[in-house]
Structure formats: C-alpha cells, structure tokens
Amino acid sequence: MTRRARVPALAKINLDLRVLGKRPDGYHELRTIFQTISLADSIELAFTPSRKPAIALDDPAAIPDNLVVRAAGLLFNALRIRGRLDIRLDKRIPMGAGLGGGSSDAAAVLLALPVLAGKPAKIEALLELATQLGSDVAFFLLGGTAAGIGRGGELFPLPDTPRRAGVLVTPGLHVSTVEAYRALSPRLTSELQQNKIFSFQSLTWGGGVSAANDFEAVVFEQHPRLAALKKRLIRTGAEVAMMTGSGSALFGLYPSRDDQHRALHLLGDAQAFPFSLVNRARYRRMWWQALAPYAAERMWPPTSRHPR
Ligand code: C5P
Numbered sequence: 001m002t003r004r005a006r007v008p009a010l011a012k013i014n015l016d017l018r019v020l021g022k023r024p025d026g027y028h029e030l031r032t033i034f035q036t037i038s039l040a041d042s043i044e045l046a047f048t049p050s051r052k053p054a055i056a057l058d059d060p061a062a063i064p065d066n067l068v069v070r071a072a073g074l075l076f077n078a079l080r081i082r083g084r085l086d087i088r089l090d091k092r093i094p095m096g097a098g099l100g101g102g103s104s105d106a107a108a109v110l111l112a113l114p115v116l117a118g119k120p121a122k123i124e125a126l127l128e129l130a131t132q133l134g135s136d137v138a139f140f141l142l143g144g145t146a147a148g149i150g151r152g153g154e155l156f157p158l159p160d161t162p163r164r165a166g167v168l169v170t171p172g173l174h175v176s177t178v179e180a181y182r183a184l185s186p187r188l189t190s191e192l193q194q195n196k197i198f199s200f201q202s203l204t205w206g207g208g209v210s211a212a213n214d215f216e217a218v219v220f221e222q223h224p225r226l227a228a229l230k231k232r233l234i235r236t237g238a239e240v241a242m243m244t245g246s247g248s249a250l251f252g253l254y255p256s257r258d259d260q261h262r263a264l265h266l267l268g269d270a271q272a273f274p275f276s277l278v279n280r281a282r283y284r285r286m287w288w289q290a291l292a293p294y295a296a297e298r299m300w301p302p303t304s305r306h307p308r
Helices: 067-079 101-116 123-133 177-187 191-205 216-221 225-235 257-267 280-294
Strands: 003-022 028-049 054-058 085-091 147-149 156-157 165-169 240-243 252-253 273-275
Touching: 003 101, 003 177, 003 191, 003 280, 028 101, 028 165, 028 191, 054 067, 067 085, 067 101, 067 123, 067 225, 085 101, 101 123, 101 280, 147 252, 165 225, 165 257, 177 216, 216 225, 216 240, 225 240, 225 257, 240 280, 252 257
Parallel strands: 054 085
Antiparallel strands: 003 028, 028 085, 028 147, 028 273, 147 156, 165 252, 165 273, 240 252
C-alpha cells in the first residue's frame, strides 16, 4: 500500500542577522531571528514498503545539489526504513535568494517521511539530522519566529512577530552564501562582536533597537542594484526594509494590507509580490492537516513550553 502526502515547505526571512566571527570549525557564529512566511514550495511524497530501499526524485527544475534526496537518505539509514520513496518537487521559492528554499524542502522530508513510513522519530533525532544537512534546516522543523544562534541551528522560540503585511522583491540574482561569508569575515572584530551581542539581546527583549543584516554591507557593494532596491522599499513606506540571509531577496514590512497594496503599486515590479508572516501555531496546523491521515497524534512539530 502506497502512502501519499502533499506537504508544504515554507520560505523564511531573517528579521535580524548578525555575524559575530569565525569559529574554530570554520563556520561563523551567528545571532539571527528566523521567521516563516507564506511563500512555499510544494512537495509530494509517496512511500511504498518494499525490501529494497529506493529514493527517486522528480524535479522539473533539476536542482543539482539535492538536499531533499540527502535528507531522505539520512532518514532511511537512521530509522532503518525499508521501502521506495518517490518525491515530486514543485519549486516556487527562488534559489540563492536567502529564503531557505532548499533547507525547507529538506526539513519537509525529515518531518513527513517518518510519518509516512510509520516510524515516528523524536525531534532530537531530527534536529541532529537537520544539522548534518545545513545550518538553516533545523529551523524549518519548528517554524514561526525563533532566535538562531551558533551556526544558526541552535534555536529558541520567540513570541510571534506582531501581524505585518510583507512585500518580497526577488531580483533574480544568485548570491553565493560561501562568497558572502568570505567577503564579510575579514571585517569582523571582537569589539564589533560585543556590540552585536548586546544589540541582538536588546532586540529580542523588544528594546527599541533597529534590526540589521550584516551581509548587506558586503553584498550591496557587489550588487549596487540591491542597495537601490532597499531604498525604493523604504520610500514605499516600509517600517522595515532589509535583505534576507545572504541575499539576494529583500523584503519590506508594512502595518496594514492597504499599505502593502500601495507599496506594490508604487514598486510596479513583476519581481515584487505580497506575503504574510506565518506563526508557529499556523505552521503546525499546516503540517497536521497535510499528514492527518497517517498521524495518530499531533506530535510534531514539537510544542514549546513558552510562546505559542
Ligand atoms: O550550513 P550550510 O551548508 O547551509 O552553509 C553553507 C556555507 O555557508 C558553509 O559552507 C559556510 O561556508 C557558510 N556558513 C558559515 N557560517 C554559518 C553558516 C554557513 O560560515 N553559520
């Protein structure tokens, strides 16, 4: 019997992103605030029990480094899954845009496959596998608003961001994350590091500090068009206008839907479109609905003890 599900893989934005310095493991120490948004890929999974394990991906966009297949492979091993998994990816999140599309697709497989295969996994185990796949993957096991520290995969829940209407601009540029870190790294000092820790802490406590993305300094130098886009977003009345991740997408947040519509009209740009923030409760609901036929209990994503 084949068990099928169509699951969502939401995009993220970074509401704040500070790079402190290089760590002994070669990665960079981060302080960031992740937020899931309504833009999403759609993934169809079909699992058929069989003696011989197999993973097949039907990906119309033919994405070369396939985190989805790697995620499935890790789970097959970790949970000793016996069966055939067919995956179909419907990509809507642009790649190389700082929106976490590939990471979210991988996390979606980590959440859905154990349920389809009838081998529920503990969140601790999934978080560990997520970290092996990439720094952003763990966040998508949780969703909503979260503070990410360390490599970005050590996550703490934050209260929901106040309701805002968003505009995303995807300029069609592919920014290499590795290159962006390489350009930023020599500019990081221990004095800056202390300031960033205090600013980030104040921000999460709601201390009236303005949000920032450290990658803007280096990525805007390489792509002045992105700096100009940020200025345009500010001129449309955005309360916050920032690049997400290491770019190239930028977002603006507006107090109301009316303001959002006005901004879209002013931008008059085919690459600008509306989005909404997706909080943790809604993120969970989407998952429960997608996997309802196969899940005995609502066990994932885990409920935190603190903010909803
Ligand atoms: O973890 P992930 O594979 O997504 O990271 C891609 C690259 O970005 C890493 O190889 C590393 O060069 C850089 N990176 C970093 N520090 C982080 C996250 C990523 O230096 N916290």
